[in-house]
Amino acid sequence: MKRYEALAREVAETITKGQLLPGERLPSVRETSRSRGVSPSTVFEAYYLLEARGLIEARPRSGYFVSHGIAQQIEPEASTPVTNERAVEVSELVFHVLGDAKNRTLVPLGSAFPSPTLFPLPKLAVALGRAVRRLDPWRTVEDLSPGSPALRRQIGLRYLAMGCGVDTEELVITNGAMEALSLCLGAVTKPGDLVAVESPTFYGALQALERHNLRAVEIATHPRSGVDVAALAAVLERHAVKACWLMPNFQNPLGSLMPDSSKQALVELLTKHQVPLIEDDVYGELYFGSHKPKPAKAWDRTGLVMHCSSFSKSLAPGYRVGWAAAGRFAKDVARLKLMSSLGAPVPSQEGLSEYLRHGGYDRHLRQLRATLAKQRYVVLRAIAKCFPAGTKVTQPEGGYFVWVELPKTVDALELHRLALSHDISLAPGHLFSADHRYRHHVRVNFGHPDNKRFEAALKTVGTIAKALA
């Protein structure tokens, strides 16, 4: 960690611990430079980082102040799902919400995607153009499942850099993470099997369970620290769980991040029960803290964890390139891939491989993270200002979703319907559970640097919610 990052972290802790309160003035740059024995530019960089994350605000000629809006917000409690086994039937509504993402006239609070303007598409286009112009025709055959050796090597290097050893041989390139997750699910289950998921959980996981004719059991999940490992342990004792599908890093929709110790405990528990983990880690690169969180896979010693990710949320939306580091199931996953869609697109694979080889990805990621961290602040501030009293909201340390728990009297479906009539999309909580239990919750996307439009939309949604409350 660099010096300014360490300093930013310390200051952030004094804020989150309440030693510095919202509205209070921070020590000046000169004071801090002197008291800490660091250069003024280090302090500037640290304050700049904290400002980007929305923790502090600069006021012209007055200095830096702790932001209002975030620290005073209440987080939701951990979920308490009924841990019944149940068949999965995803509602029609999911398709409407997904369809809304395509409608440019709507303010995309309900979208599953970050703004496509956040990605280096022109640079990718150059890399892609160069790669296909000199493409060896035989690559169109040889890049079929398990995928381009060059790209798999690049992905392997990134695992190495984050301290999670992954053998290139266990990497299978897929059409985005969604396919990777679905293939992993197919590799370790058969129709009728039981799969454990978080509560709330990503509706895509529920859809995949439905498609594979699987049943779900939902596990209590904390909005900050993720799935409750003890609750999962209790479920594993009582139910014949065949696989877990979890998102340890920046869970969708909660944004929760499991601490390392929980990830380790999770992998130990699953190893004891020999239950494979399908780890959905598509938001792992979008962290606001000082370092990239490791996947649970980093604690896996026996190949039981299938780690799935993609470039869709971090670099190249629409390229449809994801992967599974599928451990001991890699061969099965590669075969399922071959059987279901032969291979991932060769131009996309070769273009990404070219882009990664020539650098710029980490620089892009730094910008992207800073933008998202700032947008989180914009959205949280608007929610704090405009939503009804009693609203609870998560404060994720990564990704681009907040999960909003409205007062119990607010029906999220009604809110969604009324917001749509104002050209605003919302993702109602119903979508995120097999028993449609999150009825006064919505997931709000903050991945669009479009502040005026978002603030106005959140004000409108807040006004509607207050009327419904």
Add this chain to the structure above:
Amino acid sequence: MKRYEALAREVAETITKGQLLPGERLPSVRETSRSRGVSPSTVFEAYYLLEARGLIEARPRSGYFVSHGIAQQIEPEASTPVTNERAVEVSELVFHVLGDAKNRTLVPLGSAFPSPTLFPLPKLAVALGRAVRRLDPWRTVEDLSPGSPALRRQIGLRYLAMGCGVDTEELVITNGAMEALSLCLGAVTKPGDLVAVESPTFYGALQALERHNLRAVEIATHPRSGVDVAALAAVLERHAVKACWLMPNFQNPLGSLMPDSSKQALVELLTKHQVPLIEDDVYGELYFGSHKPKPAKAWDRTGLVMHCSSFSKSLAPGYRVGWAAAGRFAKDVARLKLMSSLGAPVPSQEGLSEYLRHGGYDRHLRQLRATLAKQRYVVLRAIAKCFPAGTKVTQPEGGYFVWVELPKTVDALELHRLALSHDISLAPGHLFSADHRYRHHVRVNFGHPDNKRFEAALKTVGTIAKALA
């Protein structure tokens, strides 16, 4: 049909009917020009076409002669499968044969792919580069399932040109035809259902049935005219068939082509029984005759036929762009696509759309067809020359496979094993049936304009087969 095509067809008929025998001299260009009242250049074009198809040969200073090698070959009989319902389990061998396609040191007689050198990859690269450089970032969201509107419009135009009305709304873009077929299967079946397939059938169909936990019933199929509609009718009376997966045009592995009347009868039969048809038409563009064969879908009036194809075999291998014209099931297929892999790759979709808009596809296809027709001749001639007496071989009018029935004493697995030891891949008949019945058959790929290497390989295989016979 152009004048030279009509003439070529007439001459071809005199050959196939035996009025002109192998080795006999054709009337000279001047004679034919006079007798038919057409210009000498028309005759030249017709003879050139027949030469390209391997029916006649030019001998310097002597004129044109009917080719040896094809007319004397015996075709296999129609298949007579046992029409039991059976669970599907595809052998390990399929993956080895697919893996062999990636090994450049092998002569790819067993490959499922034509040579990638046959495709206009540099022109596609230019179109792709242009398309992605000016890509509207929002296309990365808007091109998700059902796919790019521009590409769907281009595909719709091609249906229109072949006289098969397809509504753009029923088109779903997929990651190649394999995914299209698999999604269509998923849309109309549930685990345990029974699906009718040809015998022999494409092993990819058997793999898809296995993945979906479906059972298969195999239908008698003629090497020239395709599936026996009467045999299918009898099966539909006795079995609860939930879907048919068939290849009316240039079936893999037989290369058979159903006559229009059979296609019409097939659709009428299925309409009567309300059994959906999943029509695999990936080789439809690769016809050697004078016009493109229509899909069975052209006779469908009620949206019961799901027509699946792709650009992978005709234009853009590795781009992973296919589609389903899914009739009344289009909405379900689009949703399954969204649930399983969100969308097809945007760069590939936009690149192909750009290429199709600016033309050159039909010119490329004409060259490709002429090359394949010629290669068929090379391979058939080598088989006639080198394989053991009693060998039967199909004479397909399109695609790039011949199906070879060896004497009963030749075990195709043993032949495959021995050929591999000579660096030659083969696709043994076992792969093409749920009950692994085609034990002295092999599928031979002729889609590689690599004559010396192919002729030598076929000579080696013939020598091994003779030793085994």
